[in-house]
Amino acid sequence: MxxxxxxxxxxxxxxxxxxxxxxxxxxxxxTNSDDTYIDPFDQTLVALGKNVYANNCAACHGAKLEGQPDWRIRQANGRLPAPPHDETGHTWHHPDAVLIDIIKNGLVPGVTAPPGYVSDMPAYGNILTDHDIAAVLAYIKSSWPKQALAAQKEITLQPPQ
Structure with a gap:
C-alpha cells in the first residue's frame, strides 16, 4: 500500500x-541556430547593411571591410586594432549568434573575449535594431568567398552542445 x-x-x-x-x-x-543564420544572398538585407555598416562600422573596420593596419599587433595601450571583416579576418570563424552578441554588447571578457580582455569595440545594442545588426552581418558575409561562407554557415547551423 x-x-x-x-x-x-x-x-x-x-x-x-x-x-x-x-x-x-x-x-x-x-537556441535553435537555424533562427540565427543570416542570409548573405538577401539583397534587400545586404543593401541596408551596406548603409548601416558605412554609418557605424567603417570608421574602425574600414570602408572596404579591410580593418585597421597591423590588426594583429597590440597598440601601445595594449588593445588590438579593429580586425578586417573580409575573408582575411576571423569574422567568418564565428557563428552568427556570437557575431550578433559582439555587435550588441561589444567584446565581453569571459563571454565573447578572453577574461581580462579590453577592447575598443562599442556595444550597439541601444543604437542599432536587431534588423540593422542582421543587415550589417548580411552585408559583411556577402563579400566572403564561397569557402568562407560555407564554413561559417556550417559553424552557425551546428546544434548547441
Missing amino acids: VTAVKKKALIVGAVGILALGIGAYLYGTL
Missing part, C-alpha cells in the same frame, strides 16, 4: 521530470 508521503513524493518527482523535459525542449527551441 502506498502511503500519502510516498504518493506525494511520486507526484513531486513526476512534476520535476516533466518540468525538466519542458525546460530542455524550450531551451532547444529558443
Whole structure:
C-alpha cells in the first residue's frame, strides 16, 4: 500500500521530470541556430547593411571591410586594432549568434573575449535594431568567398552542445 508521503513524493518527482523535459525542449527551441543564420544572398538585407555598416562600422573596420593596419599587433595601450571583416579576418570563424552578441554588447571578457580582455569595440545594442545588426552581418558575409561562407554557415547551423 502506498502511503500519502510516498504518493506525494511520486507526484513531486513526476512534476520535476516533466518540468525538466519542458525546460530542455524550450531551451532547444529558443537556441535553435537555424533562427540565427543570416542570409548573405538577401539583397534587400545586404543593401541596408551596406548603409548601416558605412554609418557605424567603417570608421574602425574600414570602408572596404579591410580593418585597421597591423590588426594583429597590440597598440601601445595594449588593445588590438579593429580586425578586417573580409575573408582575411576571423569574422567568418564565428557563428552568427556570437557575431550578433559582439555587435550588441561589444567584446565581453569571459563571454565573447578572453577574461581580462579590453577592447575598443562599442556595444550597439541601444543604437542599432536587431534588423540593422542582421543587415550589417548580411552585408559583411556577402563579400566572403564561397569557402568562407560555407564554413561559417556550417559553424552557425551546428546544434548547441
